[in-house]
Amino acid sequence: MLKTCANPWCRQPFEITEDDREFSEKISPVIAGKTIPIPPPDHCPDCRQQQRLSFRNERKLHKRTCDLTGETIISMYPAGAPFPVYSTAGWWSDKWDARDFGRDIDFSRPFFEQLAELCIKVPRLQNVGTSDMKKMNSEYVNFAGWNKNSYLIFDSDYNEDCSYSNVIKHSKDCIDCSYVSGSQLCHECVDCTDCYALDHCQRCGNCNTGIFLLSCTGCSDCAFSCNLVSKKYCLWNEQLTKDDYTRRLKQLMDESTMDDLMERFHQFSLAYPRKFCAVVQAEDSSGDYITNAQRCSTCFNIGEAQDLRYCDSVYRAKDCMDVSSFGEGIERVSNSGTIGHGSAGIHFCFDCVSSCADLLYCLQCHQTKNCFGCAGFRSGNYCILNKQYSKDEYETLIPKIVEHMRSTKEWGQYFPLSMSPFPYNETVAQEYFPLTKEEVLKRAWKWKDESDEIPKVDRIIPANQLPDSIDQIPDDILNWAIECDATKRPFRIMKQELHFYRQMHVPVPRLHPDERHRRRMALRNPRKLWKRECAKCHKSMATSYAPDRPEIVYCEECYLKEVY
Ligand SMILES: [Zn+2]
Ligand SMILES: [Zn+2]
Structure with missing residues (x-):
């Protein structure tokens, strides 16, 4: 079925295949033994992703006070936010209960209106992540856990002494890195794994001591080179002796500025072919930045995954559709963002983690089951708009609410953007779907102009x-x-x-x-696929390199033949 995106500013045609429909039915919620089918989406995959990401402010942090304890905290919500914000310890304390904010559903009004009213009453957790941030000397982080002595790192776990980075994992002493794991002493690196002492390197694995490397594997002491495997002392892809390498590299670094080197390397690298997409061990899958996946289509930044569709930044997951972040044992999740740690049967939710199950339209819930339209639960069961019901009452009410939401055209829609507490330009949506202030305001979304405090310095x-x-x-x-x-x-x-x-x-x-x-x-390449021909064998392929880009792009076979 070919549809047109319902957003008036988009109107992009998109396809919902028979397969998509069967899949969505397979993962649809079941209440009292009856399946409540998830309707086919009205919006194109890009608009769906944009909407999910506009609820995620990863990088903008504010100093403010905790509304429970009065202590100073670093939070993703600014002072003056319309809802209470609690420190991690306060939020997890027994000094309050999310059920205190419970209310009856009103069938004469739209559902989202009632949910939005609830959401500005329920206290929010200062940030997303583990509770030990202060103790671990890593207060300025978000969507992060188990980090030590780290500063301004986002969507990052298990790091030590790292700063100004995002999506870094199990790394130490890294600064200004993105999508780096298992690495140490890296600077300005992107998409590197198990590397040591690299500067300005991209798409490298198992490399040691290098500067300006692109797509190199198992190399040490190499610089300004592309597509090398197990090499030592290469400069501009030329094999040198140790002495020549050291002398010529020093000379080059001494006589050039960083900006010149960056530009020279970029021009040099254009002569070397790129692989069509960064996919490794991906069977029956499409997308980019995929590692070890089976039957995943139109997915970006996923790994250890089976049967995903239209997902991004999801690791260790199966049977999910339209999910942005993050995984770790999730199943049957659809139309949701920031769902993880063993949660299953989650639909139209945001930030529900730690073994949540069978939730619909919930926000910031932990260890919660069988809830609809709830916020801020640390453990809940059979609640609607934070009000407690018996199992029977819950199971009788849900089909009625779904029916009501069908009549208001809300059923099957994600939370409206007006419910996001953040200005659009401070969310991850702005990174992948950048808009100008005028465009944002025209859509009646929120925008905030950047303003920096004048630093108190000499x-x-x-x-x-x-x-x-x-x-x-x-x-x-x-x-x-x-x-x-x-x-x-x-x-x-x-x-x-x-x-x-x-x-x-x-x-x-x-x-x-x-x-x-x-x-x-x-x-990094955009989350988009284009049809393009392999520059060598002319086979047609789906690649994240747009056809008008200057890089030489090869299909997998041709690339492997060239490099190995
Ligand atoms: Zn659209
Ligand atoms: Zn080819």
């Missing part, structure tokens, strides 16, 4: 006045603020950061951390 120095070599940077820089070259936003250097730059022998950054993040993310 002086603010424009980035272009900084010496290029780290050797010439005095300790005094810790008392200054730097004015970003691109955005003019001020930012500061921390002590552990300066130590890292000296250890890695890399220059002090000239761009604000947000701008660094934006540029790193721009190095």
Whole structure:
């Protein structure tokens, strides 16, 4: 069935296959033995993803007080948010109960209106993640857990001494990295696994001591090279002796600025073919950045997954459709974001984790089962709009509510964007579906202009006045603020950061951390597939490299033949 996206600004045609329909029926909720079918979507996959992501503010943190204890906390919600925000300890304490906010369903009014009224009464948890952030000296993190001495890392777990990064896992001493795991001493790296001491590298695995490498595997002491496997002392893909390598690399680094090197390497890399997509061991699957998956279609950033459709950033999951983040043993989840840790049977929800089961239209619930339209439960069962019912009452009421929502055209829709507590431009949606302020306001969504506090420092120095070599940077820089070259936003250097730059022998950054993040993310391919021909065998393929991009793109077979 070919449909047109219902969003008036989109109107993109999209297909719902017979297969999609059967799949959605298979994972639909069952109440009292009766399946309540999830209706086919009215919106295209992009608009669905955008809507889910607009509920996720990963990176914007605020200092404010906890509305329960009065202590100062770092929260994704600013002071003055229309709902109470509790510190992690306060939220998890027995000083309050989500059932206190319970209310009757009113069949004369739309459901979302009633849910939105409930949501501004129920206390919210300061951030998403584990409760030990303060103890672990990692207060400035979000959607993160088990991190030690880390600062401004997001969607990241099990790291130590890492900062200014996102989606990094099991790593140590890394700064300015995205999608990096099992690595140490890495700087400005993207999509690297099990690497050590790399700077400005992308799509590398098992590499050690390198600068400006692209798609290299098992290499050490290499620089400015692409598609190398198990090499040592290569510069510009040329095999050198150890002495020549050391001498020529030093000369190159001494006589060029970082910006020149970046541009030179980019031009150099265009002569080397790229693999059509970053997929490894993906059977019957389509999308990009996929590792070990079976029967996953139109998925991005997924791994250890079976039978997923239109999912992004989901690991260890099966039978899910339209889910954004994060997995760890989830099953039968649809139209939801931030669902994880053994949850199953979750539909139209946001941030429901820790063995939740059979939830519909719930937000920020933990260890909760059989609930509809609830918020802020730490353990709940048979509740609607936070009001407690018996099992029988619950099972009788749900079909009536669904019927009511069908009549108001709400059933099958995700939470309206007006329910997101965040300005659009501070959510992950802006990263993948960037809009201008005018476009956002035209759609009646929220926008907030960026404003930085003037830092209390000795002086603010424009980035272009900084010496290029780290050797010439005095300790005094810790008392200054730097004015970003691109955005003019001020930012500061921390002590552990300066130590890292000296250890890695890399220059002090000239761009604000947000701008660094934006540029790193721009190095990754978009969550979109195009038809394009393999540049070698001319086979047609679905690739995340748009046809007008300058890279040479090969199909899997041709790429492997070329590199190995
Ligand atoms: Zn659309
Ligand atoms: Zn080919």
